[in-house]
Amino acid sequence: MPTPDTSNDVPHPPASAAYSPCASDESVRELADAVAHLGGDGQYMVDALIEMVLSLRPITKSTMSADQRGFLIESGTLSEERLAAAEAKAERGSLALKGIESGLSMVVRTASLEATCAYLDWDESTVRSAVSEGRLYAFEIAGRPRFPTWQFHRPAPDGLLPHLSDLIAALPPHWVPQVVSGFMETSQPTLVSTGPTRPAEFILRTGNFDVVRAVLESVGGF
Structure with missing residues (x-):
């Protein structure tokens, strides 16, 4: 029997404490090393990634109103914890990653x-x-x-x-x-x-x- 996906049930820290818009220098170096590890045209792959990221809309905080949040919770569609987790994932960039994934699939x-x-x-x-x-x-x-x-x-x-x-x-x-x-x-x-x-x-x-x-x-x- 499949194991239920409870990843959204894990509490997330406040967005301001959980992430920074700027990646660390170490992370940037690790990304460059990972691209080089693939053995292809590293500069092209980085250029393509940059183009894809710049083509995406900036990540914004949730614009859901209190009434909309209340309806989702009271209707049983989402628990307050799952809704908060989903919003935190979106603010961290989960939707942007899907856009990058779609762009990379075009390359391959x-x-x-x-x-x-x-x-x-x-x-x-x-x-x-x-x-x-x-x-x-x-x-x-x-x-x-x-x-x-x-x-x-x-x-x-x-x-x-x-x-x-x-x-x-x-x-x-x-x-x-x-x-x-x-x-x-x-x-x-x-x-x-x-x-x-x-x-x-x-x-x-x-x-x-x-x-x-x-x-x-x-x-x-x-």
């Missing part, structure tokens, strides 16, 4: 310019031209182009998802990269092969891009 589901060149056996100018011409999809993180991996496919002769240019052209222009990734990486109920299927899988299994285009047109306004 993309390839760098160098990796894309190696995969396609193209030089950088060819890759950049393909992006400007709508034959490859890319966006920037921390000033560097990133290429979502959903657009790559082997054993296609060119290593790319069939109908990729048509797909890129059909993407609603107001969709930000996070929305595009969410669409491409989520099974769509109207794209059915053996069951609800992600767009790239549907194209690979059926070869039918027109259905995907229709779905994009139907959801593109949202």
Whole structure:
């Protein structure tokens, strides 16, 4: 039987005593060492983290009114202790961490310019031209182009998802990269092969891009 999660029941010290907005110099050094331990492009990873943090809204204290707090407690939705614990976690930055986690997931589901060149056996100018011409999809993180991996496919002769240019052209222009990734990486109920299927899988299994285009047109306004 699963063990109940009681982490929110643990009392928290007052926010002013529990944390400081500034990380210690030692913690910053430990973060730099941890990034270096990964063995990748450490400067890029730090730059990406900084960009993600700066893109988030500043953390603010709870704006819940006394009446709202009273309703939650009196209705039995939350105990006073659990509500206080949830507010303390939010003030410490738990929601901001989720935003950073979401941003990092975008990085790991993309390839760098160098990796894309190696995969396609193209030089950088060819890759950049393909992006400007709508034959490859890319966006920037921390000033560097990133290429979502959903657009790559082997054993296609060119290593790319069939109908990729048509797909890129059909993407609603107001969709930000996070929305595009969410669409491409989520099974769509109207794209059915053996069951609800992600767009790239549907194209690979059926070869039918027109259905995907229709779905994009139907959801593109949202």
